[in-house]
Amino acid sequence: MRSNFKASGVLGASLLLIGAVALAGCGSDDSTDTTKVGKTLVVATHNSWAMSKEVMAEFTKETGITVKIATNGDAGELTNKLVLTKDDPIADGVYGIDNTFATRAVDAGVLAKYRPLISAASVKSYALPGDGASYLTPIDYSDVCVNVDDTWFAKKKLAPPTTLDDLAAPAYKSLTVTEGAKTSSTGLAFLLATIGKYGDDGWQDYWKKLVANDLKVDKDWENAYEVDFTAGGGKGDRPIVVSYSSSPPFTIPKGASKPTTSALLDTCFRQVEFAGVLKGSKNPLGMQKFIDFMSQRSFQEALPDNMYVYPVDSTVTLPAGWDTFAPVAPHPYVVPPADITANRDTWLSQWSDVTGR
Structure with missing residues (x-):
């Protein structure tokens, strides 16, 4: 993910009061202690975590729990670390596993079952299929474009350019930078967009064309966008980058009314981020409360301005300009989660063979 991008207190307090009674019955399995809520909660997440102190203080005020954030690289690196440490979990819960890696975490048994007490009706459309929905709760989504x-x-x-095909055209030689599919969830999402577009029989030929057109592959979003992209934070020389449909509003110059960049909505893959309780957590009930909080309006409303993502609660009003300059893709490319699970390792190996990365 990228690194830069209220319900009333009465409602929040009411939900947490309900939670105090009900959590034990709908919570985790095989956890260290499910009888009390610890005062400190450790949440493992990716390097793109950015939430306001005011929102986090609201959670602490309501629950008495202090959240400690432990960043662990990109979403892919985060997932891999949780799998490798599942017998001695590095945190109580996780936020930031996305739909490109979610099934790996579920299948590896690193998560405990939990569903939030109350969530918006729109959340169902972002849930993992089958039993996966019992382990990971959708929090936000974004379109990688x-x-x-x-x-x-x-x-x-x-x-x-306007399409994926255009990126391989001679006119755009040496102009595109993307993230590595093996090192970045953004890069993997872009790979999946090309698989969704060209199919299992055609995506490798497409990537060969990109490589022949001098595609640059960076390790992560920060290097691709902030360093190599001409409109990023550095002095890059690549005016085409794989990023998000929500990125353009943040390139509006001071005093201007429109961004200097735009997202190509015919090139996108929808990325959904989840939160879950880690099996073996020292504070499972605390993480359950935090998942409840992330599902509530105050946290959902804060997501766009803090983490450049869209809330899964469709009733939340987006910041000014997002409807115009950060619209979601009307028809993002889709690869079923079951196909990702079955083919992810093979696709990544094939991608590595084509790109040399």
Whole structure:
């Protein structure tokens, strides 16, 4: 993920009061202690975690629990670390496992079952299929899409690309940077978009064309966007980058009314992020309360401005400009979770053979 991107207190207190009575019955399995709530909660997450102190203080005020955030690289690295440490968990819970890696965490047995007490009706459309929904709760989503630096293209008097096919055209040679599919969940999402577009028989030929067109592959989003992208934080030389449909609003210059970049909505893969209780947690009830809190309005409303993602609660009003400059993809490419589970390792091996990464 990227690294830069209220319900009333009465409602929140009411939910937590209900939780105090009901949590033991709908909570975790095989956890260290399910009889009391600890005052400290350790949550493992990716490096893109960014939530306001005010929102986190609201949770502490309501519950008496202090949350300690433990970042563990990209979502893929986070998932791998949880699998490797499942017999001695590094935290009480996790936020940031996405739908490209979710089945690995579920199948490896690192999670305890839990569903939030109350959640918006729209959450169901983002849930994992089958029993996976019992282990991971959808919190937010984003569309991984190709982004272009419109200012750069205007200065060069070159029409920007609009489709995945365009990226392999000679006019855009040496202009695109993406994240590695083996090292970044953003990169893996882009790989899945190409698999959704070209199919299992055609995506490797497409990537060969990208490589021949001097595609640059970076380790993670931070390097691709902030360093190599011309509209990022550095002095990059690549005006095409794999990022998010929610990225453009954050390139609106001070005093201006529109962004200098745009997302190509015909190139996207929808990425959903989840939270869950880790099996063997020292504070499972505390993590259950935190999942309840993340599902409530105050946390959901804070997601766009803090983590550049869309809340799964569709009743939340998005920040000004998002409807215009950060619309979701109307028809993102889809790869069923079961297919990702069955083929992820093979696809990554094949991708590595094609790209040399």
